[in-house]
Amino acid sequence: MKKPAGFLVAAVFAVFSLPLAAQDAPDAGTVLARVGGTEITLGHAIALRAALPDQFQAVPNETLFPAIVEQLIEQELLNQNHADALTLRERITLENEARNFIANAALMGVAAEAATDESVQIAYDAFVAEFGQGEPTTEYNAAHILVRTEEEIQAVVTELESGREFADVAREFSLDGSSAAGGDLGWFGEGVMIEPFEQAVLALEPGEVSDPVETRFGWHVILLNETRAASVPTLEMVRDDLEAQIQREATRAHLEGLREAADIDNRSDAVDPTYLGRSDLLDE
Template identity: 50%
Template sequence: MFFRTKFLTATALVCALSTPAFAEGPDASTVVATVNGTDITLGHMIATKQTLPPQYAQLPDEVLFQGILDQLIQQVVLSDAAGDDLPLSVTLTLENQARAVRADHVIDNAIKAAVTDEAVEMAYAAQYEGAEPEAEFNASHILVETEEEAAEIVTRLEAGEDFAELAREKSTGPSGPNGGELGWFGKGMMVPSFEEAVLTLEAGQISAPVETQFGWHVVKLNETRVKDAPALEDVRDELAAGVEQVAIGQALSTLTEAATITHTEDEAITPDLLSTVTLDME
């Protein structure tokens, strides 16, 4: 079906008309149309606009107005045709959707109250202010299957052969074609034995063979640097998302703990019922 709450029909969009004139001071309760005794208000239209996907919501109001109104009229007509004797599946879906909308409203309020400039600044201070600067490493490696192969590579490197050329020739790792370069990484990003080898090297030095679950490595530390704390604006969105998640978790925890929840203890209620019990779909 092409009648959906969040999508406008193509016909409704292209048949846009001018906004009708109101008496003075129209607001959300202003009735725009009445269908079979059901009022469609300006508030209904605004709420519908707020649920549109971006490609529709960004259209000018003079384009959207008649399209949204036509959609709501169609919905009332179709809803009336359904009558009151609805299939169980429809009734349950309506109940679920009503709960979901109310739940979203509570979560939105919790987020608005929690995600403030002050909260984001506090999160920044907690995460970055006073923290020790982090060292980062730029390294290359050559990965082979055996310790003997790795030892031979070390010998060839000590004799003056070029690391990148040997990596392209010998390495079985995905970085081989790129001369073994791994780029920049911080502590905890590599497997422990590999990281330990990197930490023992000075820039330009080559390690003895190092074993990991991937095979045997010969590692070259290219350079190191200290990673400064990012500017607040560079991580504002990330920090805000973290504050938001904490707020949602706290709201859910508080409300759940205060709720009276009783689980039905019946051995007949088993997970497979989700697939074996059917709803009427008439």
């Protein structure tokens, strides 16, 4: 027996008039589709969307959502149909990819846990203490003019000898990105610049201009503005380096701990290394 139309309208109205808070919000486990007995969830869709190439990142979610769900459905159809038909090469490749993914996830987790604000501060304090115990170092503030050929650098020298300001000549002639700032390179320490350039800087007194210097980038003339004793870099200046050091040490310690606790039987010495190139062994 058909229900009265008025009852259906009232029921629909009652459902949609519920407060939003009473409705369950989707989560990663929300099922978007089923393929046989396999569920495709919102979590699967979110992960696939995040892994799309850069050119898709600006595409609205409203456009991507149905396409992503369809892609996941088709992938699962192919997975169910073909999983048992993988070749030896494909099975081994899949095992390697899964192993690599899990290993990277493990190391990223260890690294993230290790590089805390507290551990970075401890590393920075140790860095500052070591810095203070080292030999005093000098920093240099310089500007340069870079051109391609020896003829061009002679023209630059002529301009400077005529009394023109170094910055003005740099803006007119220099090919370097610093030309807009009059050739200004800011402050730098030893070991930062390539050797011919650095040696020329070290030979200058503040206010002096070098003779032409040739490097692999071209020909330079260099103005040494001033020098100063190197100061301890701030935490923010070295934070990235400290975090990377902490993460390297933490992941290495984690791996060493796993090795010590594991039963590893490495028998590779018994196999001729030339077999590593025998990809034909993967052909069934």
